[in-house]
Amino acid sequence: MLPPFTPLDPDFDARVRASFDKQAVMSTIGARLTRVAPGEVTIELPFRRDLTQQHGFLHAGIVATIVDSACGYAALTLMPHDAAVLTAEYKVNLLAPASGDVFVARASVLKSGKTLTVARGDAFAVGADEKIVATMLATIMTVRDRGIRD
Amino acid sequence: MLPPFTPLDPDFDARVRASFDKQAVMSTIGARLTRVAPGEVTIELPFRRDLTQQHGFLHAGIVATIVDSACGYAALTLMPHDAAVLTAEYKVNLLAPASGDVFVARASVLKSGKTLTVARGDAFAVGADEKIVATMLATIMTVRDRGIRD
């Protein structure tokens, strides 16, 4: 259903991975970038008790953090090499308590525009089985000439 | 502009603080609950380099994490004593790069219903001055009879 995308920057994979490595919060929470493809990115996060909310589930904000990063980097795969990526806004629905061993955030670009990109991302909890725990719709901005890059 | 709210649970303040203390992620990132009032909650988070994104700003997901918790607890102040609070969904607009010394998330209930509560929350970056960096609109559910409490 999604269109095939042709990256403007042939080095998109290395660029996304380098930028991810600069997100200090990702190593702080233990998230890993596990897949980069044109218009698609996957990030994984093993469960950790120090990231939970009051009922012992992964905090919704942490779930959103990895889905947001996945959406932003999915957008970045399609941006020109001198651009920086900036999340303008997102909306997330929490669909089930985030209980599981590993959380997987998968994002895909729905529409890639010159200035704005719209991406969808889902978070899955993987344990004995796999279930969806959150879904996001995000608007990402291509930023140029502001002294930042990705 | 907001209606005055009368809490159903006279011990709402202690209950919110106790629940916040059980959110392991809050102490992990260094967030503090600084104000609890009927329908209103404030959470503060000092800047930390290990919570940043690739350009050195606080990661949008971390900003959203504290605003989401503030919205949820603002809703909890008005819930009956045997209820648990659950964020159904939220939308957040990132208005400016999250640079500053301290981040303050202020949430207020806009509408308190039997099942659903709608809250608004803003995040401010405080340093030499104070500026708004994010605004959220959240839908929170009152959960009863599911074996969880706050």
Added chain:
Amino acid sequence: MLPPFTPLDPDFDARVRASFDKQAVMSTIGARLTRVAPGEVTIELPFRRDLTQQHGFLHAGIVATIVDSACGYAALTLMPHDAAVLTAEYKVNLLAPASGDVFVARASVLKSGKTLTVARGDAFAVGADEKIVATMLATIMTVRDRGIRD
């Protein structure tokens, strides 16, 4: 990717169609309910000049109106027979100018809960070709015992 759904009400099709027929605004704008299946609904709207915004495209609010109705009725297909459907909130991204001969809103339930249902809906403009013009993520509430029904 979506789970198969089993409707609680065997008469869901007739019930959805009867409720749609009571939405006066649908006949006012010329929208038709063209498909009802468990967890899925399609609504179509031919272009009309008197529903446009200032650049001659279908107004975003009208696009959202048919997608919102499609999401709500997709949710209703899975609700018990004595329930009423209520949209709690939605978020919509406008992806392209709504120009075309006919607009098709397709909605699917992503998660069906006892109280809340989350549905996704897309709007397509159909003319010489078909293009996506909007995507929505909606939260719908199952309402019972409030004196309304669908």
Added chain:
Amino acid sequence: MLPPFTPLDPDFDARVRASFDKQAVMSTIGARLTRVAPGEVTIELPFRRDLTQQHGFLHAGIVATIVDSACGYAALTLMPHDAAVLTAEYKVNLLAPASGDVFVARASVLKSGKTLTVARGDAFAVGADEKIVATMLATIMTVRDRGIRD
């Protein structure tokens, strides 16, 4: 709480009113532009039975249509004279059934950027008393050099 805004286009009032008059859907549903100020716009819509949903309330999509237009025009008041306004996305929470004699949508710009503007809008139902029925958070884009203007 909102910053005072200085319009870039001294003729913003006339420009907003002229653009509103070109929105055919506004006259179709009977909406009127009742206030234009820097960063703020009010639109009113008298109740009409032919705009209702199945329970006899104004359809949520129609409520959103006037709040969306109010947000877009609030943004336009601050844009340069050669720009066109485009809603990128919005999220709306429906807070109460839209029953009343007149519906009033009031929007204010929260953040006005070069490319993106974020606005909040509320809809009130006015009858024997006034109650809030919806609240919106919208992202609006300043469009230039695409052959459209407002």
